[in-house]
Amino acid sequence: MENRYNLIEEKWIPVVEAGLVSLKDIFSNNSLKELGGNPREKIALLKLLLAISQAAWTPKDNDEWRKTGADGLARRCLAYLEKWHDKFYLYGKEPFLQMPAVRRAKVNSFGDVMPELPSNNGTILTQVQVERPLDDAAKARLIVTLMSMALGGKQDDRTIVLSPGYQKPRRKASKPGPGILSIGCLHSFLFGNNIVETCWLNLFTEDQIREIKTLPCGLGTPPWEKMPAGEDCEVARRLKDSLFGRLVSLCRFCLLNEQGLHCTEGIIYPPHTEGIVDPSVAIDSSKKNPKIIWADPEKRPWRELTSLLSFISNESSRGFECRQLINTVDRARDVVSSFAVWSGGLRVSNNAGEQYVSGSDDYVESVTWFKSDMIGEIWFSQFTKEMEGLKKLASNLSYAVFRYYRELQSKSNGNITKDKKLKNIKGRAESLFWELSEKYFQGLVNSCS
Template sequence: MENRFNLIDEPWIPVVDHGRVSLRLIFSNPEYRSLGGNPVQKIALLKLLLAIAQAASTPEDEVEWRALGVQRLAERCLAYLDEWHERFYLYGEKPFLQMPKVADLIEKRTELKVNSATSGAKKKEAELNGEPKSLGAGFYPDLPSSNNTVLSHTLVERNLSDADKAIFVVSIMNFAFGGKRVEGDMDSLHGKLMGNRYSAPAGPSMGGWTGYLHSFLLTGSILSDIWINTLTESDVRKAAVWPQGIGKPIWEELPSSEGCEIANQYKSSYMATLVAMSRFSLLAGNGIYYMDGLNYPSTKNGWFESGLILDRSGSDIKTKYVDPEKRPWRELEGLLSFIDGNKTQGFDCLALRIGIERGREHFLQFAVWAGGLKVSVNSGDQSVKQSDDFVESIVWLHGAALGKPWIDQLKREMSDLESLSNILWSKVFSYFKSLKADNGKKKENTHAGKAASQAKHLFWQLCEREFQNLVDHCDQTDEAGVQRRKLRQRFADYIQQAYDKFCPRETARQLDAWAKCRPNNSKYLNQEV
């Protein structure tokens, strides 16, 4: 096959304010601020860039990491890309992150099915099943089902460009949805029998349930983002979860099957958390051959990625999941709980813990980014339905201000806002109950409960626009105290706005209920801040 569309030279990576750029340009231009695409694509692309950086120059410890610096790391990455240029073709004899052998397996299955067909219809069905599967819109890291519901123009099937196909292939390595849309009714490359309803596990970055939340430290420069998130050999040894250490990237030596020695060693390396290869695929025409790939242990078994947010305080390791109803910025104080020195409670994220220490030393400002995709699960099949959605939040921090007083103040402010939102819920609920709007048994399923939940959601949406301002004024100066009091007045106004939005006062009965149930924010406003 002809080698073409080399990812080092061709523009395919979305970059804010610059459009599509190549890998070579990413490592050559410090002015690129941030990656584009949806949150899953951003995570997958950042992981790929980190894998290249780790392969090009993994420092031994923090001293070596500091000496490496952004510019030297970029230069070594460029040298690495030149050395491995032949392995970055999207199409060819060794297509990037793809397994040409899967086409032979599917061809063999198709031939057997066609030869054993008892009718023309069965023969035609076997031939169609042997064709490459559609990539759909390429928006999600998954193939469309035969009865896929189109909710917006972003889900309409289309012929993807080579650049979009490259992003799709990179995304499915870590974030492939679990389910039955992989090839089945055949033996795998390792000889495992896969029935015609074979269900593949989800990619490790997605997780087998509703979708993991990921978090990384960002700096406002893609090159600096790569540098600050690059782990050292010492970091990997201390984590004690990847027996093979950093490892080498999968494109340097592809496994022959999902159970070969190369695959087993790769799954035990840190590199596998960056580019997982959870699907064996091959682009063909406008479609893709799509099979189950490398399977990974769950976080309960101790395997994890540096960007995952884990709670180890109990007997079982818990992982933070994506929740569109509670956007990540609302849990910032939990993500940063390690700042106050308490290591036994709250969530911990290896990427944040290492990154923030570095950020304090080398940057005046840096940001905590968190994001992911919420999915639904039905009999092992993951899909995007109803309220499922992408989420992401970015909050900028001043390194000099971070410390126990700052995090304690942030915790207090967020706790008070949470109390305020709960009061709003109860007041809206009481308003409708006083009007005898319904008599449902479960509060959340009644009209009153739904209206109360919507009001609460609106309140948090309004608060989000001021959250960065709150974070900037959680230090203990007099000026910060003045600003926090102004913000409290604004948040109290948002409570009234949300209440008025969902509790009309057009009739005498409504006006009486509105006045009786109206939230009183005096306690919140009169507290010392």
């Protein structure tokens, strides 16, 4: 098959205020500020960019990281992409992040693996939900997204097995990707003043990777350099236990087709209950049953900052830990004047292993900017007090609203139990309070210094 559509030169990555750009553009144009797309795509694309960055250059320690800088990283990434140019064709004998061996699997429509579209016999409510033909740029983004952010379900052809002697678990549905898990993880990264700086700020050093006990194979090998032969071959097992496996997981083995997508379950990753998650996911392993912070449309990500940044305070007891932030915030304060914490994800519903977006499920994301000279224990202590004050204010306000409507209802007909609106009024009032508070949150962060 002819090699075509090379992701290094073709424009397929959405960027805010710039449209679609190529991988080469990303690492050669400092005016590109921020990735576009929905939060699920942003997470997958940023993970790919970080994987390319780590493959091009993994510094030994923070001193080497600091001396080389974002420009040095960009030069190394461009050289790396030139060296591995032939591995980035979307179509060909070795299509990017795809497995030609799964062409025996049934062909799904692209809409079957896109959560924003109704699958199977789902009801179409608006024209936005009608499946449309995908161009090559959209297909490339879909492949990258499915590698770690695939939803669990029965749409994959689980009859296909590539590793000799390997038996897939006896269940009808494929497991969700490690970036989604049961109901949708909340991921967090640092944002810089442009995309290259963002990659540089989030880069792990060799020292930091060695400290992550859940990655026994360390950095590992980028999957496009050496793709696994099957679900449980030596390459697959090493990828699963490495940082590259957490960035580009290959949880689905896919192959693009003119009519759709061949797809089967790929490498299976352990559940978060074993204490193993992506570095960008916050986990509390202090108790017997580890817990993580989920994406929650009812609780915007900025409200989780006291948990995500608790490592700043020496007084904080061990709780949620996001390795991506722990490894990067302190050193970022020393090299840039400002940076942001971006958090986002997709909340999904789960029914017998079948994941879908329904009801109150939705994408969530928030960006909070920090001046480097203000971040510290004093700032965090004041910030924590302010957030506790907001929580108390929200609780008092919602209860006052509830009491008002209860008394009003009692005076009107003497019966308050039959009014369904009254039962939900407290939660609705609190939600509205947090919604209106969000536009003032950046000012609150700045005032705590």
